[in-house]
Amino acid sequence: xxxxxxxxxxxxxxxxxxxxxxxxxxxxxxxxxxxxxxxxxxxxxxxxxxxxxxxxxxxxxxxxxxxxxxxxxxxxxxxxxxxxxxxxxxxxxxxxxxxxxxxxxxxxxxxxxxxxxxxxxxxxxxxxxxxxxxxxxxxxxxxxxxxxxxxxxxxxxxxxxxxxxxxxxxxxxxxxxxxxxxxxxxxxxxxxxxxxxxxxxxxxxxxxxxxxxxxxxxxxxxxxxxxxxxxxxxxxxxxxxxxxxxxxxxxxxxxxxxxxxxxxxxxxxxxxxxxxxxxxxxxxxxxxxxxxxxxxxxxxxxxxxxxxxxxxxxxxxxxxxxxxxxxxxxxxxxxxxxxxxxxxxxxxxxxxxxxxxxxxxxxxxxxxxxxxxxxxxxxxxxxxxxxxxxxxxxxxxxxxxxxxxxxxxxxxxxxxxxxxxxxxxxxxxxxxxxxxxxxxxxxxxxxxxxxxxxxxxxxxxxx
Numbered sequence: 001x002x003x004x005x006x007x008x009x010x011x012x013x014x015x016x017x018x019x020x021x022x023x024x025x026x027x028x029x030x031x032x033x034x035x036x037x038x039x040x041x042x043x044x045x046x047x048x049x050x051x052x053x054x055x056x057x058x059x060x061x062x063x064x065x066x067x068x069x070x071x072x073x074x075x076x077x078x079x080x081x082x083x084x085x086x087x088x089x090x091x092x093x094x095x096x097x098x099x100x101x102x103x104x105x106x107x108x109x110x111x112x113x114x115x116x117x118x119x120x121x122x123x124x125x126x127x128x129x130x131x132x133x134x135x136x137x138x139x140x141x142x143x144x145x146x147x148x149x150x151x152x153x154x155x156x157x158x159x160x161x162x163x164x165x166x167x168x169x170x171x172x173x174x175x176x177x178x179x180x181x182x183x184x185x186x187x188x189x190x191x192x193x194x195x196x197x198x199x200x201x202x203x204x205x206x207x208x209x210x211x212x213x214x215x216x217x218x219x220x221x222x223x224x225x226x227x228x229x230x231x232x233x234x235x236x237x238x239x240x241x242x243x244x245x246x247x248x249x250x251x252x253x254x255x256x257x258x259x260x261x262x263x264x265x266x267x268x269x270x271x272x273x274x275x276x277x278x279x280x281x282x283x284x285x286x287x288x289x290x291x292x293x294x295x296x297x298x299x300x301x302x303x304x305x306x307x308x309x310x311x312x313x314x315x316x317x318x319x320x321x322x323x324x325x326x327x328x329x330x331x332x333x334x335x336x337x338x339x340x341x342x343x344x345x346x347x348x349x350x351x352x353x354x355x356x357x358x359x360x361x362x363x364x365x366x367x368x369x370x371x372x373x374x375x376x377x378x379x380x381x382x383x384x385x386x387x388x389x390x391x392x393x394x395x396x397x398x399x400x401x402x403x404x405x406x407x408x409x410x411x412x413x414x415x416x417x418x419x420x421x422x423x424x425x426x427x428x429x430x431x432x433x434x435x436x437x438x439x440x441x442x443x444x445x446x447x448x449x450x451x452x453x454x455x456x457x458x459x460x461x462x463x
Contacts, residue, residue, distance in 0.1 A: 001025035002047040002117050007037035007063065008079065009055055013104070017050065020106050021113070032056075034063035041070055048075040048116060051096075053087050061091055068095045075116045079104065140189050142182070143333055144326040146459040148318040152186065155315060160193035167196040167243055167284040168268050174250075174310045175288040177317030180367030183288040184248060186315065190286060191244040199243030202236050206252045214257045216273050219264075225274025237270050237281045244284045250310065251291035251302060262306045285310070320362040320369060321419060324459025327357050327369070334370050335385075338377040347377065349385050356387035361420050423458040426451065435462045 004021060008014035009032045018028035029044060031037035034055050041049065049067060053060035060078065067074055078099035080088040088099040097116045100109060142153055162170055173190060175183040184203065191201045209217055216225075220235030237245060247253075253261065264270055265285060269278040287310045296302035320327060331349065339347060349357070362368055372390050380389040387393040429440040441451040455462065 001027070002113075003027045003029070003044060004048045004050065004113070005029045005031060005037055005040050005044070005046045006050045007031045007034060007055065007060075008050065008052045009033065010052075017104070017106075017109065020110065024110065026113075034058035034060065034066075038063060038066055038070070041067060041074070045071065046074065047120070048077065048113060050077050050079055053078055053080045053091065061087060061094070064091050064094055064096060073120075075120055077109075077112060077116065140185065140192050142185065142189055143330055144323060145329065146318070146323045146326045147456070148316075148459075149323065149326065152315055152317070155313075156186070156190055156193060159190070159313060163195050166282045167194070167199065168282045170194065170196075170284040171312040172265065172285045172287065172310050173313045173315065174293075175286065175315050175317060176293070177288075177290065178319050178365055179290045180365035181317040181319060182366050183290075183317055184246070186317065187244075187246045187248075187286045187288060191246075191284075194244070194284065196243055196284070200240050201244050201246065202240035203246040203248060204236055206247055206249045211254050211257075214253065215260065218257070219260065219270045219272055221273035222275045225272070229274065232272070235270060235272065237264060237283060238279065240281075240283045242282055244286055247285065247287040249289055249291075250287040251289040251293055251296060255301075255303065258303045258306050262303065262309060265306075265309045320365040322457070322459065324423075325461060326459070327362070328354060330366060330369055331357055331373060334373040335377065338374045342377060344377050345383065347380070347383055347385055350387075353385050353387050353390055353392070356390060356392040359420055359424060360392050419458075422454065423460065426454055426458065427460060430455075430460070430462060437462065 001024070004026050006014050006017055006028055008017070008030075011032065014030050014032075018030060021028050029040050029046065031040055034051075035058060037049070037051070040046075051060050051063060051067075055063070060080075064076055064078075067076055072095070076091075076096045078088045078091050078096050079102065080099055081102050088096075092099065098112050100112065142149065142156075144150075159171070159173070164170060173187075175186055177183055187203070188201065191197060204218070206214075216233075216235070218235050218237055220233050220238055221229050223229055223232045247261075250261075264281065267278075268280060268282070270281050271278050293302050293307050293311075297304045297307050320330075335347060335349070338344070357369075364371070372392075375391070376385050376389045382389065425444065426440070429443045430437075433439040433443065437451055437455075438448050441448045444451065446454075454460075
């Protein structure tokens with residue numbers, strides 16, 4: 001329970017209040033003057049103070065200012081006679097939580113104290129979670145060294161230098177890429193590096209919103225707007241006020257929701273269901289999609305005006321199969337993370353597992369890689385992970401050369417990816433020629449510049 005200091009010069013009243021509060025578990029300390037009370041507050045740091053306005057010596061209002069100077073988070077409830085109500089109102093403006101008039105109703109006093117302490121507890125919980133979220137955001141990092149990822153990192157650093165007066169003045173960002181490429185991570189990094197990183201980041205999975213609930217979830221509703229609307233509710237755009245809203249898979253929104261989203265972007269306002277009043281929202285919009293929105297526009301499935309509003313800044317995330325050595329970098333990162341998370345004995349990848357990961361096409365991209373390694377950490381007791389542990393034993397082609405130099409390929413049951421085959425052939429040619437591009441091009445039967453282009457495309461390191 002709480003520690004409460006009662007500053008009241010009417011001794012009988014003060015002791016009566018203390019007895020009532022101690023019966024329900026509170027600890028009470030008494031002071032007859034503001035000076036005594038301030039000394040107690042400085043020494044004991046209570047959770048709450050009951051402060052009479054009319055005291056001998058220093059007034060209650062003066063004491064309130066000094067209490068807030070000691071600790072602005074201490075809750076102060078004013079006790080006042082009818083003749084000093086105006087002073088109590090002034091005290092409320094100076095930071096008091098509430099006030100009660102004499103003669104006191106003990107039940108009302110206990111109710112107000114309980115509410116004050118509960119609100120304070122919720123405030124501290126919210127502050128804790130906001131701090132934890134800010135810490136998590138500050139640790140976000142995009143892993144990767146391939147040219148495409150380096151370009152994305154540079155791009156994010158550039159747009160993080162924008163410093164407008166409000167988050168709504170920041171340009172919209174459209175992230176595109178296959179499922180599992182890390183669009184949600186990039187969105188969070190963009191928010192974390194913005195001038196408004198300490199403000200809310202609200203993520204909305206548009207695929208999870210039924211058409212009937214899209215408008216009420218995004219924009220909120222008023223009491224009585226529909227049968228079950230027993231109270232008013234703010235929408236997610238209002239919840240994100242001051243920060244960023246991330247519309248994941250925005251291409252799944254229906255045309256009606258797209259029209260309302262366009263209005264939000266253009267006017268910076270939302271209107272709750274059942275309301276006649278527009279509410280201003282101050283949010284930065286980040287959207288993501290794995291669909292070809294240009295094609296969806298041509299097919300009439302996505303509004304052209306909304307498309308151009310969203311793609312002020314566009315970032316294309318590469319699929320994992322095009323990120324070269326990043327596959328191993330990410331694999332090692334996930335391996336360390338899951339070993340730590342599950343307190344697993346140390347593990348490493350066998351050479352065969354490394355080759356299997358490099359040669360697999362990763363249709364689920366980074367998310368699939370993470371899940372594959374998590375499963376391997378959980379299910380394998382062996383310190384060295386093999387292709388079988390990763391579920392990749394039959395996932396990549398095997399090349400053979402016949403005595404008359406004819407290339408033969410054993411196809412895996414899942415088939416092959418031509419991009420992977422090309423990359424493997426180039427890597428093998430460079431390995432045989434020890435990085436000699438001219439010689440490797442000759443062995444592959446293509447021109448030197450054509451090989452350089454493919455090396456860059458696949459993110460292959462030479463030497």
